[in-house]
Amino acid sequence: MTAFLFYVFAALAVAGGLTLILHRNPVYSALSLIVTMFSLAALFAMLDAQFLAIIQVLVYAGAVMVLFLFVIMLINVRLEQRLPQRFTAQTAVAVALGIILLVEVIQIGLTGSKMLGPVATELSAKEVGRVQTLAGLLFTKYVLPFEVATILLLVAIVGGIYFAKRKLR
């Protein structure tokens, strides 16, 4: 059953990704990215990473995508304009980097977690992704960075309002 679901969501994720780059209408592209994000969330959930799954939906499929759609609709993008295709230095670099990334992914897939260091925890794989575990860490070991992040967000809000404010006085 799990294997079956994995293939379903993996296929959906890949299909979403393909539609994203192949479709000419930017709104459809953005919507298909949501499909990919949701499928990834499902994959995370199947790996017992509940928190990641929820965040994936809330932040990526939710906030980030809404922002994307807002921007696309605000600047009123029509169908994608096809630029004359030329082989530039940029293309060469992009292809080279793409190949490096692919090799890297295959390499990691083959050698597995050998490259990763020991994770200092006595928890089982199931417990690591649980929301309780994360909450426990956030309020003990990482309590200070967690609290300072509130200042960070406050500054970001103040800055956003400052620039959005219409009148100066």
Added chain:
Amino acid sequence: MSLTIPTVNLAAIGPELALTVGALILLLLSLGRYRRSTGLLLAVALGSLAVAFALVIAAWKAPVEAFAGSVALDRFAVGFSLAILSAATLTVLLSLNELERSYLLLADYYGLVLFATVGMLFLASATSLVMVFVGLETLSISLYVLAGQRRTQASSLEAALKYFLLGAFATGFFLYGVALIYGATGTLQLREIGTYVGTHGIFGSPLFAFGVLLLLIGFGFKIAVVPFHMWTPDVYQGAPTPVSGFMAAGSKAAAFAALVRIVFVAVGPTVVNWTALLWVLAVLTMFVGNVLAVVQDNVKRMLAYSSIAHAGYILVAIVAANDLTNSSVIFYVLTYTFMNVGAFGVLSALASRDKEALDVHELSGVGYQKPLLGLAMAIFMFSLAGVPPTAGFMAKFYVFSAAVKAGYIWLAILGVVAAMISVYYYLRVVVYLYMREPDGETTAWPRLVPAVGVALGVAVLAILGMGVWPGSVMGMLRQAAALL
């Protein structure tokens, strides 16, 4: 599930708490009818800075570490914090010039300066990578907004946008580096990463080596090291003048504090392996910064390139990586704070309501029309150039002697050559101040705001004091070499 509550020791974050409270009060005041009472706002800002100063100095006697190894307010952090708090205090005072011209909303402005200072202080005392990241972001986001404070000017908004986009990009590098290091070592604590490096070496895992490299790139952006310096001139030129000084001095002090701590605590044991890289960066930074500064006519832009060059001098001390490094970096950062914030302060004091005298030709004859401001500017320039008896000379002396002691004689020689180049453009300003007749009609220079005069006077005295009696300051800082 059992939870172990970490040691909550508020003394370790006392200075940051004081500043946060001050900033929150300022934000609240910006809503009410006191938002235009300059005196009250100034008092709140200076008051919280004074409390922070007192708490930092108190920590000199009793260093503390708390919050499960997230922060350590040790003597090393105290040294850098003093530079950061000085930069913030001077900026708060010098900004009074900008009130009229930039249409500053003073309450919000001071609030953001204090928040940026909180981020800087956390950088100075952070002992885990996640804390370094949070501090760096708090400081950066505040500075993005501060750079765009002159909302009516396109150049200021351009500065904010450029700084934001490149800064966000740099943050990406930094965070990716942190993630890779965590993947390789399984920890974010600098000390535990140090034990990992002790057993595995820096090239023990490709993930780790690459992570360190990405971390270095992230820092390179923040401290404007060549080749990651492209944003600096435009941002410093467009931002309100006191903010440029704050950006240069404060964020440099904070980022160098974190960098030195990471180099010594986390990657320390095998530091030899990557000093070659830092060596090249230091030489590039010193020469590119100084050579490009020579051709600038705009003084603000010239100071931006000079700030790049100064980052190079500080890197020299980090390359040396010996017992002199910490104290000479702190001495340099302290000196740089006073001379750089001071130089930007004079520029902003010379700006009238509708016009800023930013071109070096416009400074012609200022030395006679505004004798005190001219003298202060001349002293800042001599100090930046490294002429005795100013502190700038001693700062360079300590940095280069650290390199010589570590056997990097060539690096020290190249550093001195680069400093010679810089003498040209710093003295050019002095020549214009005193030896050129003002062309055309005489400019009506604005009246000096008393608080600004006090701030500039303090900066001048600090530079001369540290230049004439460097031994006593250095003696204190030697004890700051001890990391907790």
